[in-house]
Amino acid sequence: MLALRLARGTHPLVLVRRLFVAAAAAGTGFLLLATLGHAAGHPKAVGDSLVRLLWCVAPLAATAQFAVSVARTDPAARFPSGMAAAGLGPVRLTLLAAVSTALSCVLGAALALLAFFRLRGDLGTSPSRGLGTDLLGAGHPVPLAGALLLLSTVPLTAAAATAVALRPREQRPAPAPSDADDAPPRTAPATPSGLPWGITLAAAGLAVESYAAQGVAAADGLLPLPGRLIGSPPGVLAGWALSAIGLVLAGPGLVHLCGRLLCASRPGALRLLAGRVLQEEAHRMGRPVGVLCAVVSGAYAAVKVFHAAPLQPFGPLTAVGAAVVLVCVTASFLTAAVESRAARADTTAALRRLGAPASLLRRAATLRALTLVVVLAPVTWSVAELAALPLVR
Structure with missing residues (x-):
């Protein structure tokens, strides 16, 4: 009620x-x-x-x-x-x-x-x-x-x-300040630890898929979608699943890496602001970004496989399933972006009070988006090409 x-x-x-x-x-x-x-x-x-x-x-x-x-x-x-x-x-x-x-x-x-x-x-x-x-x-x-x-x-x-x-988590109490400790407080965001595991899983998935696809031609019905589902090699599907999970796990680390790249080599105010925001929001934005990359990579690879060996046209159930997945992951990414913007509202207000122009904040947001596209697009494309390569030979 x-x-x-x-x-x-x-x-x-x-x-x-x-x-x-x-x-x-x-x-x-x-x-x-x-x-x-x-x-x-x-x-x-x-x-x-x-x-x-x-x-x-x-x-x-x-x-x-x-x-x-x-x-x-x-x-x-x-x-x-x-x-x-x-x-x-x-x-x-x-x-x-x-x-x-x-x-x-x-x-x-x-x-x-x-x-x-x-x-x-x-x-x-x-x-x-x-x-x-x-x-x-x-x-x-x-x-x-x-x-x-x-x-x-x-x-x-x-x-x-x-x-x-959303389950309640126990918060560790902050350590009491000490007069003897003159070291400056650590302000750098913590680096996500999932990037090595994500790369390992993606590589393992591609290896499993390559091994399972040996001796099977694309015309034999590889990866048929709803409406034509018989003949899906389990090894190929398992390899694709491992690659997708690897991209999801690597998402926070990739977003954090984008922030590190922006802050490298004596950055100015614009690059420093954009890079710090990406590093700070890597844990919140990384997982939706990884899921979006995994879905786009799988969709690209599937389209390439079907283009190389056309089967029957996609049925209505395939269209419904693809639309649900694509719309959901895109909406999840946009929702996470809205959540990230709301979480740093106090920081944005503080910057405005210090005299930061609104154009600087807009350019920083544009730079963050361009950096994510420039870094993540080649990664997504590479995984998709490697996933589709054993199936179109």
């Missing part, structure tokens, strides 16, 4: 973000229901239905990540002291964020269920041509309990991810 009341009285922009979460949940829920409909219409193709279900993991993970990003920017999570004064401690605040995320996803799941039955013709209408008969199993009964159970994975996964990401 409290989550509903807060949703009614929140800012319209926050409501728009939650509606986007509901839309992402609707797309993911529809893909899960399409898998159930295909299983009902093709009871003998158990393996095909299972692979379709496994392909839904990517949209589900992207939806959960987007839901966590939106929950981080919720006003209730950004002002814990005020909520604590109202009687909501850290644990209750985390539960409130998880419940709010679950409510948004339940709304999307309900829309997906309505669209699924509508396209199948179960609501007194004629089934959709092609989509309803071939992909959704129109004319074959679908158990309602099974559909609801499958749909529940979306809000439960998003709520669990939100609860884990």
Whole structure:
């Protein structure tokens, strides 16, 4: 009830973000229901239905990540002291964020269920041509309990991810100042430790993929997407997954590296400001940046593989899944950028009071964006080319 009341009285922009979460949940829920409909219409193709279900993991993970990003920017999570004064401690605040995320996803799941039955013709209408008969199993009964159970994975996964990401953490007390300690305080941001592990996982994934792709031609049906899923070599998919996880882990380190490069070789005020912000925000911005690079790299490699050995055209479920993943990871990155800007609002105000012109802050933001593109674009392209190379020979 409290989550509903807060949703009614929140800012319209926050409501728009939650509606986007509901839309992402609707797309993911529809893909899960399409898998159930295909299983009902093709009871003998158990393996095909299972692979379709496994392909839904990517949209589900992207939806959960987007839901966590939106929950981080919720006003209730950004002002814990005020909520604590109202009687909501850290644990209750985390539960409130998880419940709010679950409510948004339940709304999307309900829309997906309505669209699924509508396209199948179960609501007194004629089934959709092609989509309803071939992909959704129109004319074959679908158990309602099974559909609801499958749909529940979306809000439960998003709520669990939100609860884990926003869980209260113990803060270490700051050491007491000592008169004997004349060393200046450390102001440099801590370097993320995931860059070596990320590079190692990406290299291991590329090696696994190269080994698994030996003796298999691209025309044999490598990496078919929903609608043509049979023949996916498990080693290739595992290699791609390892490469993607490596990029995600390396994201904070790459963002921090961009800041180090800007601050190198006697920087001026502009480069120093842009570089310090990137180093300070590497932990907050790095993970969404890594996920975005991983998705773009996988999409580029998949398009190149299909262009080298054209199979049948992408089906509607492929378009829905790709749209959900791309929109979610892009929106997560933009949401993290908004969160980062709000987190350094006090620093920006202090710079303005010291006389820093607004044009300097705008140029610093532009320089940060250009540096990220210049550094991360070649890395993403290189991983994509190396991932697609064994499949297009």
